Amino acid sequence: MLILSAAAAAHEPIHWLDLGLKNGIDLGFFRLRYYSLAYLAGIVLGYWHLSRMIRQPGAPMAQRHADDLFFYCTIGIILGGRLGYATFYTGGDTGIPSLWLHPAELASLWHGGMSFHGGLIGVTLAMAWVAWRNGLSLVRVADYVAVCVPFGMMFGRLANFVNGELWGRVAGPGVPWAMIFPDGGPLPRHPSQLYEAALEGLAMICIMLPLFWKTGARFRPGLLCGVFVTGIALARFCVEFFREPDAQLQEFAMRTGLSMGQWLTLPLMALGLFLVLRALAKPPLASGIPAPA
Numbered sequence: 001m002l003i004l005s006a007a008a009a010a011h012e013p014i015h016w017l018d019l020g021l022k023n024g025i026d027l028g029f030f031r032l033r034y035y036s037l038a039y040l041a042g043i044v045l046g047y048w049h050l051s052r053m054i055r056q057p058g059a060p061m062a063q064r065h066a067d068d069l070f071f072y073c074t075i076g077i078i079l080g081g082r083l084g085y086a087t088f089y090t091g092g093d094t095g096i097p098s099l100w101l102h103p104a105e106l107a108s109l110w111h112g113g114m115s116f117h118g119g120l121i122g123v124t125l126a127m128a129w130v131a132w133r134n135g136l137s138l139v140r141v142a143d144y145v146a147v148c149v150p151f152g153m154m155f156g157r158l159a160n161f162v163n164g165e166l167w168g169r170v171a172g173p174g175v176p177w178a179m180i181f182p183d184g185g186p187l188p189r190h191p192s193q194l195y196e197a198a199l200e201g202l203a204m205i206c207i208m209l210p211l212f213w214k215t216g217a218r219f220r221p222g223l224l225c226g227v228f229v230t231g232i233a234l235a236r237f238c239v240e241f242f243r244e245p246d247a248q249l250q251e252f253a254m255r256t257g258l259s260m261g262q263w264l265t266l267p268l269m270a271l272g273l274f275l276v277l278r279a280l281a282k283p284p285l286a287s288g289i290p291a292p293a
Helices: 001-007 034-053 061-090 103-107 116-134 138-163 192-214 221-241 246-257 261-279
Strands: none
Touching: 034 061, 034 138, 061 138, 103 221, 116 138, 138 192, 138 221, 192 221, 221 261
């Protein structure tokens, strides 16, 4: 904090290297990325919180269903995130995803490359599988899972910052907290990872948890999921104005006026608003409905 305050006061750019952060943990034979630890922390905290939520009256699932979700959603996040990155972010202007041309590199998670939208698709498929196999309501399962996702979003973006990766665009002179990142060139840039951690993570936590614990939102199927999808899409759309586009997609962003991440958030906004309006248009469920065994 002293480094940040001193640099900001002097109107000098902050050097990421001066913060004393390290790009993962060196185990000698392998470097453990903080991104991996962030995924693990988010999933474990989400599982713990989901287990607390389903103890409340009217829960749409039992503990054994939460255990299944923990397993299948973990797979969905990893596979969906990696395949989504390979599909959406490695094609450049050729239209042919380069990672699909080199399947062996798909498994190289330590080289980076995970897509939020791909992970969201993977989690949705995992929830659909668990709900179908157990005769549960997919919409209500999604409501409960949506409350827990922002934990992982916050940890993941903080890990990006600690790793010094996915930095933002070059900042103007009126941004005293702009930083010079090791691989970002000599000009100070927006620490967009922290913007994402604040909006996609902390802000959504402050919205979703009170909605669940302090209101009757969980008795309106689709409301919690709709608020989450709308909020996360709006947050991502705004942050993308400060986030540096992937190198292979910079020309695409200049040509279309929006980044790939922004284009992918537009259908999410529409879906989220549809779920919210649909949930509010229907009467709430009875609060005393029994939970599945």
